[in-house]
Amino acid sequence: MAKLDPSSSAATRAPCYPFHPFGGVIGTRCGCPDVNKFPSASIKPISIASCVLSHIPKMTEVKFSPLAYCKVILHAVKYPHASVNGVLLAPENAKRDGTLIIEDAVPLFHMALTLAPMAEVALQQIDSYASKNKLIIAGYYEASEFFDESDVRKANRMSYKIHENFPGSCYVTLRNELLSLEQRQVPLYASTKLDDSGCWSLPGKKVKLEKESVTLHAASILINLQTYDELVDFDNHLDCPSKDWTNSDLELTIQEALNNPDDEDEEDSDEGVELANN
Amino acid sequence: MRNDKTGNMAPYDVNLTWQEVRDIFRTWREEKERRSREVVDMWLLTLKPMAHKLGDERFLVLEQVCLAALDCHNLEVADACMITIGRAFPKSLRAHRLLAMRCEAVGDKENAIFHLEYILNEDKTNVAARKRLIAMHKSVGNTTKAISELNEYLKSFMSDQEAWQELCDLYLLHHEFSRAAFCMEELLLSSPHNHLYHERFAEIKYTQGGADNMELAKAHFCQAAKLNPNNLRALFGVLQVC
Numbered sequence: 001m002a003k004l005d006p007s008s009s010a011a012t013r014a015p016c017y018p019f020h021p022f023g024g025v026i027g028t029r030c031g032c033p034d035v036n037k038f039p040s041a042s043i044k045p046i047s048i049a050s051c052v053l054s055h056i057p058k059m060t061e062v063k064f065s066p067l068a069y070c071k072v073i074l075h076a077v078k079y080p081h082a083s084v085n086g087v088l089l090a091p092e093n094a095k096r097d098g099t100l101i102i103e104d105a106v107p108l109f110h111m112a113l114t115l116a117p118m119a120e121v122a123l124q125q126i127d128s129y130a131s132k133n134k135l136i137i138a139g140y141y142e143a144s145e146f147f148d149e150s151d152v153r154k155a156n157r158m159s160y161k162i163h164e165n166f167p168g169s170c171y172v173t174l175r176n177e178l179l180s181l182e183q184r185q186v187p188l189y190a191s192t193k194l195d196d197s198g199c200w201s202l203p204g205k206k207v208k209l210e211k212e213s214v215t216l217h218a219a220s221i222l223i224n225l226q227t228y229d230e231l232v233d234f235d236n237h238l239d240c241p242s243k244d245w246t247n248s249d250l251e252l253t254i255q256e257a258l259n260n261p262d263d264e265d266e267e268d269s270d271e272g273v274e275l276a277n278n
Numbered sequence: 279m280r281n282d283k284t285g286n287m288a289p290y291d292v293n294l295t296w297q298e299v300r301d302i303f304r305t306w307r308e309e310k311e312r313r314s315r316e317v318v319d320m321w322l323l324t325l326k327p328m329a330h331k332l333g334d335e336r337f338l339v340l341e342q343v344c345l346a347a348l349d350c351h352n353l354e355v356a357d358a359c360m361i362t363i364g365r366a367f368p369k370s371l372r373a374h375r376l377l378a379m380r381c382e383a384v385g386d387k388e389n390a391i392f393h394l395e396y397i398l399n400e401d402k403t404n405v406a407a408r409k410r411l412i413a414m415h416k417s418v419g420n421t422t423k424a425i426s427e428l429n430e431y432l433k434s435f436m437s438d439q440e441a442w443q444e445l446c447d448l449y450l451l452h453h454e455f456s457r458a459a460f461c462m463e464e465l466l467l468s469s470p471h472n473h474l475y476h477e478r479f480a481e482i483k484y485t486q487g488g489a490d491n492m493e494l495a496k497a498h499f500c501q502a503a504k505l506n507p508n509n510l511r512a513l514f515g516v517l518q519v520c
Contacts (some may be wrong), residue, residue: 006305081312083451112478114450116485117495145418153421154453226315237511275397 036194058249061099062170062190063208066215068105071231071247072188075107076143076174078228080108085156085232087123087128088139088172098191099208100170102139105176106245107208111143118215122234122245129246139160141188143174150177155200168192171200172207181223192217211258227253294320295351296328300335314349316438319340322355338364344376348383350460356380373395382414390414405435412444421448439468446478455486473505484519495519 064072068088075084086107090100106126108119123137130136140159159171170190178187191204209215222228230250237245294302299320306313325332325382332339344359358374365372378393391414397407409429413423428445435441446461462479469475480498483491499515506512 112447112450112481114453114485115478115481117481117515117518118511120518146417146421151450238514241510 010083021121031100032147059203060192061208062172062192063099064102064188065104065210066218066258067251067254068102068218069186069188069215070222070257071105071107071250072141072143072172072174073179073183074228074231074250075105075110075233076179076221077223078231078233079110081143081145083113083143084108084110084233085113085140085142085158087126087137087158087162088170089126089133089135090142092134094138094166094168096139097191100168102170103135107231107247109235110233111235113156116157118234118238123158125160125245127246136166137173138166138168139190141172141174144176148188149174155202159200160198161239163194171202171204173202173204181220183220185225186212186216214258219255221257222254227257283291294324295326296331299324300332300339303339303342304335307338312349314346317346318350318352318355321346325368330492337366341376345379347377351381351383356383371401372403372406378407378410382410382417387414387418392485395430405438409441416448421451424448425452436464439465450482455482458482459486469504473502473509473512476502476505477509477515480512480515480519484515492519 031055052162053116060198073087075086078084084107086105088102089106092098106122106129118129126137140162142156142159147207157170159169163169163171170192172188172190175187175189178185186207188230189202189204190207191200191202193201197199218240227250230253232243232245232247234245237243301315302320303325306317307499321339322469323338325339329336329339334478340359340363344363346354347353347356348357358379360373360380363370363376374393374397376392377389378397381387381390381393391411394407394411397404401407412424412427414429415421425445425448428441428448430445432438432445442464444459446458449458449461450454459479459482462475462482465472465475467481476498480495481496483498495515496519499512499519502509502512503516
C-alpha cells in the first residue's frame with residue numbers, strides 16, 4: 001500500500017485523471033491512467049476537479065443524516081457475523097464550518113472486503129450515481145466482525161483512495177460494543193485525518209447525528225421490524241442484478257419510520273411482539 | 279406478511295406447512311447457510327409442534343436448531359434441543375461439542391476449551407473439536423493465532439476444503455494476498471469445476487497486481503465465466519482486467 005505523502009495535497013495533483021479507485025496502489029496496473037479504459041469514469045473529472053481545486057478546510061466533525069445512519073446500522077445488523085463496509089456520500093459543496101455532513105450511505109460488501117475488482121466496479125458505479133445526484137464520495141465506513149479486536153490490522157485501501165480524491169473524507173468505524181437492538185447512543189466513530197505515517201488516526205471522534213433522538217428511535221424500530229432484510233448491498237446486487245443497490249425503496253421505509261416513529265406497520269409489529277414473547 | 283422484494287425468505291409466513299419448513303431446513307443444512315434467526319423463528323412457529331413426525335431427520339433438525347439458537351443467543355431453545363439430543367445419544371462426542379459451543383456462547387472460554395480438549399482426548403481425529411478451538415481464537419479477535427493453528431491443522435488434514443477457505447479469508451483480512459492465493463490454489467486443485475473458486479482466485483490475483491497476476495486473473499475470470507455464464511462477478515472481472 002503506497003504511503004500517502006502528507007505534504008502532497010490534492011490541489012497540486014492534475015485534476016483531469018478519471019476517477020480510478022485503485023490506480024497506482026496496486027502493482028503496475030494503473031501507472032498510466034487511460035481515459036478510454038473507463039468510459040463511465042471519463043465524465044467524472046469535472047465533479048472531482050471542483051472540490052480538488054477549491055480550498056478544503058480541516059474537517060474535524062462528521063455529521064450523519066438520519067438516512068445514512070439508518071442504512072449503516074441496518075447493514076451492520078443484517079450481517080452480524082461478518083465485517084461489512086460501504087461508502088458515504090456528501091453533498092458536492094462539502095465544506096460547512098468544518099463539519100462534514102454525510103447525506104447518504106451505500107452499503108458495499110459483507111464478504112472479502114479487501115479484494116479490489118468488485119470494489120472498483122462498485123466505486124465506478126457509485127461515482128456515476130453520486131454525480132447525477134450532486135453528491136461526492138466523502139467517506140468510508142466499516143464494521144468489524146470481531147467484538148474484541150486484539151489484532152491491529154491495516155485499514156482498507158479503499159478508504160485511502162477515497163481520501164486521495166477528496167482530502168476531507170472520513171473513515172468511520174462502528175464500535176460493536178455500543179451497538180444494541182435498542183439504540184441509545186451513536187456507535188459510530190469517525191476519523192478525518194491521517195497521522196504522520198499516512199494511516200488513519202484512530203480512534204476517531206463520535207459521529208454527530210441530525211435529529212439524534214428521533215433517528216435513534218427510528219433505527220430501533222427498523223431493527224425490531226427486521227427491515228434490514230430489505231437492505232441491498234453491492235454483494236447482494238452482484239448475486240442478483242435486479243436488486244437495487246441504491247436502496248430507493250428502503251429509503252421510503254426509513255423516511256416513514258422517521259416521520260411516524262410510533263406508528264410503524266402495525267401488522268408487522270404485532271408479529272414481532274408475538275415472536276419476542278416466545 | 280411482509281412484502282419481501284429482495285427474494286429472501288419471509289420467515290413470518292405462517293402459511294408455510296411443516297413439510298415445507300422441513301424441506302427448507304434440509305436445503306439450508308446441505309448448503310450450510312447461516313440463517314439462524316429464520317431457523318429459530320420457523321422452528322418455534324411451525325416445526326416444533328410437529329417434531330415427532332420428522333422421523334430420521336429429527337436429530338439433524340434439532341442439531342441445526344440448537345446451533346441457530348446459540349447463534350441468536352436464545353439459550354432456552356438451545357438447551358431444550360441439547361437435552362433432547364443428550365438423552366438420545368448420551369455418550370456422543372457430537373452432542374458433547376454442542377455443550378462446548380454453549381459455553382462459548384455465554385462467554386465461558388475456559389469450560390469451552392475444557393470440553394473441547396476432553397473430546398480431543400477421547401478422539402484425536404475429531405475434526406469438529408479442533409476447528410472449534412481454532413474458531414475460538416478467531417472469536418476473540420486473535421486472528422494471528424487462528425492462522426497459525428489453522429496452518430498446523432492443515433498439515434494433518436490437507437483435504438479439508440472448509441479449512442482452506444477459512445484460512446484464505448483470514449489471510450485476506452491481513453492483506454496477505456499471496457498466501458490467500460496459495461489457499462485458493464489448493465481449493466482449485468480439489469474442485470477445478472467450481473466457478474466460485476476460480477472467481478475468488480482471480481480477484482485475489484487482480485488485487486495483487488502486476489502483469490503476470492493480471493494475466494492469471496484474466497484466465498481465471500474467463501474460466502469462471504465459462505463455467506457459469508451467470509456469474510456476474512466473473513463477467514465484471516473480465517471487463518475490469520481487459
